[in-house]
Amino acid sequence: MQPALLFIPDISGFTRFIEASDNPQAPFLIADLLEILIEANTLDMEVSEIQGDAILFYRLGPPPPVQELVAQCRRIFLDFQNYLRLVERDNSSALGAALRTHDLTLKIVVHYGRVNVAHIREFTKLMGRDVIVVHRLLKNNIMGGEYLLLSEGYLKTQSLTDLTRSFSWTRLLGGKTTYEYLGDINYRYAHLTPLRLLLNGHHTPDGAPSGRGNSLKVRHTMRVPAAYAFRLVRNLRLRYVWLEGATAVHYDLSKADRLGVSYKVDVNKGQIDFQTVQSFQGEERIEYVEKISHFRLFPNSLLFFFIEAVDEHSCLITLDFRYGYVASPSSLIRYGQLRRVHRFWGRSLRNLVALGERMANKVSK
Structure with missing residues (x-):
């Protein structure tokens, strides 16, 4: 015993x-x-x-x-x-x-x-x-x-x-x-x-939000229409092209364009699991949400894509990475991981913008 x-x-x-x-x-x-x-x-x-x-x-x-x-x-x-x-x-x-x-x-x-x-x-x-x-x-x-x-x-x-x-x-x-x-x-x-x-998004009795939890945001303008950027974000085949350090993506081709589909991305020496969770297309903003598993020291994290039209030919993309906690007892390691992950999403977004503009230019020529 x-x-x-x-x-x-x-x-x-x-x-x-x-x-x-x-x-x-x-x-x-x-x-x-x-x-x-x-x-x-x-x-x-x-x-x-x-x-x-x-x-x-x-x-x-x-x-x-x-x-x-x-x-x-x-x-x-x-x-x-x-x-x-x-x-x-x-x-x-x-x-x-x-x-x-x-x-x-x-x-x-x-x-x-x-x-x-x-x-x-x-x-x-x-x-x-x-x-x-x-x-x-x-x-x-x-x-x-x-x-x-x-x-x-x-x-x-x-x-x-x-x-x-x-x-x-x-x-x-x-x-x-x-x-x-x-x-x-x-x-x-x-x-x-x-x-x-x-809880994230909890509202106090007077209607004021009490906080959105832990979040890292990066944003960038892209010289393509908002709808084009949205199609690019949802394209799983291209995910490894713009995600920093990624080399391959694995998913079921028959389910690629459905909510709830899971896929894996090989990144550096490891693998990150994603699952598409939600998609909203409003008049002013497009929102796309994925759940992330096995991502370094950030269990149960979510990745929000917010796409807002600037004009007919450009949009603003925000990547909002929301996490519950950093799984380390060391404050120094937590601080270092947050900085590293912030750079990771920043570089990934810049890669996404460059890819989208390059593809759009090829289509227009």
């Missing part, structure tokens, strides 16, 4: 949403959300299993300090909710309408105990009483579906002072549930709703 942290984020409202929305895209959205949860892992946990709407993470060894655990829960909740907000704002989408009607949110259950780790072919299976406990704790007496639950097993590893300090933003309440064969299990829990004040 080995000591282990057991951590389960569970999507509340999953079954109701799948059944009531009756949308063929709903299962794909849930898959995207589960991927968001996995990429938001800041505690170096391993995935044991995915069960429909929940993921069992584990980490062998001593428990993390409660400050780090709360930071992990905050990160996973914000990344989850920010992605939902992005989908919800599409007024023309049936999926967006379904989300506005059937609220999806997150509950997180944390337990610390002892487990047996069994390797069955390519799978890792956790076994033991504490694995049963953490799963049973998903069914409890807590009202609502948006909370963090800390079991007594984890609470015993932390000091009362650290617990109080880490939950200054909400109330830490006591609870107990009786389970067949397991008996009474005590826990404490905190509602995560106050964290919604930190």
Whole structure:
């Protein structure tokens, strides 16, 4: 038996949403959300299993300090909710309408105990009483579906002072549930709703935005019509030509012009995963959004393209790179990565502008 942290984020409202929305895209959205949860892992946990709407993470060894655990829960909740907000704002989408009607949110259950780790072919299976406990704790007496639950097993590893300090933003309440064969299990829990004040685009009661989160922007004018620039941005075949350091792009040709398509770009010695998420064409501005995975130290990031017509023959392009956090404990590394990524997008945009103007000139001759 080995000591282990057991951590389960569970999507509340999953079954109701799948059944009531009756949308063929709903299962794909849930898959995207589960991927968001996995990429938001800041505690170096391993995935044991995915069960429909929940993921069992584990980490062998001593428990993390409660400050780090709360930071992990905050990160996973914000990344989850920010992605939902992005989908919800599409007024023309049936999926967006379904989300506005059937609220999806997150509950997180944390337990610390002892487990047996069994390797069955390519799978890792956790076994033991504490694995049963953490799963049973998903069914409890807590009202609502948006909370963090800390079991007594984890609470015993932390000091009362650290617990109080880490939950200054909400109330830490006591609870107990009786389970067949397991008996009474005590826990404490905190509602995560106050964290919604930190979401991107949140508006305060007086209507003023409270902040847009972490964002890096670069912009440049391009001497081509806005519609031409938009076609260029969406052309996956040309992505490696203008993305700085890229050498190749991989995608399914039969799905290249659809929203939701995923593609990979070879950049330097690694690979970046992109997924097209949204596209809006308004009278004054065109907007195109992609989700980025496996991008250096910026998990769960989004790339917004804003294209605004200057006149009939030119436009202004803004690349807005939005990220939740920089995955490094070192402030020096975080600062260096932000500068490096800002240069990366700046050079990429200049490459895009040069490519677009060069192609437009060839067409006009």
